[in-house]
Amino acid sequence: MAAAMTLVGRGGWIGLLVRYRRRQVLLDGGAGAEPTGRLAAWLVSDERSELRSELRALCAARGLHPAVAAASVADLMIEPHRAGWRPARLRCSSRRKA
Numbered sequence: 001m002a003a004a005m006t007l008v009g010r011g012g013w014i015g016l017l018v019r020y021r022r023r024q025v026l027l028d029g030g031a032g033a034e035p036t037g038r039l040a041a042w043l044v045s046d047e048r049s050e051l052r053s054e055l056r057a058l059c060a061a062r063g064l065h066p067a068v069a070a071a072s073v074a075d076l077m078i079e080p081h082r083a084g085w086r087p088a089r090l091r092c093s094s095r096r097k098a
Helices: 052-060
Strands: 004-010 013-020 023-028 041-043 071-073 076-078
Touching: 013 076, 023 071, 041 052, 041 071
Parallel strands: 023 041
Antiparallel strands: 004 013, 013 023, 071 076
């Protein structure tokens, strides 16, 4: 079974809703980006963002805590990975036969 991913919200509160086996995980988001139904987890990309107090209140109302953390839904694993500010370095090569 494939996970379904949907962008939710508007304005500055955009999130990615991941649905898998009747369970939902929200990545980022906020007011206006809250999905209907129960959430298994509410993950964020920055626990120190300027919107953290609003996110904590929204999560607390659902019995959740916003966190940069891994979440597991059935056999689907969502893991955070640190993103650097430097651009990725790519090495490309071509091998032609003469």
